[in-house]
Amino acid sequence: MxxxxxxxxxxxxESGQQSSREVLEAMxxxxxxxxxxxxxxxxxxxLPSSSGTRxxxxxxxxxxxxxxxxFNKARDLVAGYTLIEVRSxxxxxxWAFRMPDPHGFGEGEIELRQVNEMPKKYL
Incomplete structure (x- = not known):
């Protein structure tokens, strides 16, 4: 899965500010x-949404x-992702609980979503 x-x-x-060395090392x-x-x-x-197109x-x-x-509402935007394959x-x-605060400012939020495994006939 x-x-x-x-x-x-x-x-x-979204401001483009680099994470601290501590956050980068933890990640x-x-x-x-x-x-x-x-x-x-x-x-x-x-990169921040200022470089994006929708x-x-x-x-x-x-x-x-x-x-x-x-784009507005930073909380609704994606700053990055990690893709994993696990048994359940x-x-x-x-694994999500083990991830450190990805921004290091006490504002981090991680959303966990399962990938929809499409049947090979549709690929």
């Missing part, structure tokens, strides 16, 4: 633990409408 640990953005991460150690356990598939931080489809059947960042939802939750 694959799960994504979605690191939610904060006003600080490095966490990712090493995931890798040693053989469950880590990928992890990435994302496409929406407000009218069914019409072409997409493009909006340039930054419970194991995924255990």
């Amino acid at each position: 694959r799960f994504m640990l979605i690191i939610k953005a904060t006003n600080v991460s 490095r150690k966490y990712n090493e633990q995931l890798a040693r356990a053989g469950v880590l598939l990928a992890f990435e931080d994302l 496409l929406s489809y407000p009218v069914p059947g019409d072409e997409a409408v493009m909006e340039e960042g930054p 939802r419970e194991e995924a939750i255990e």
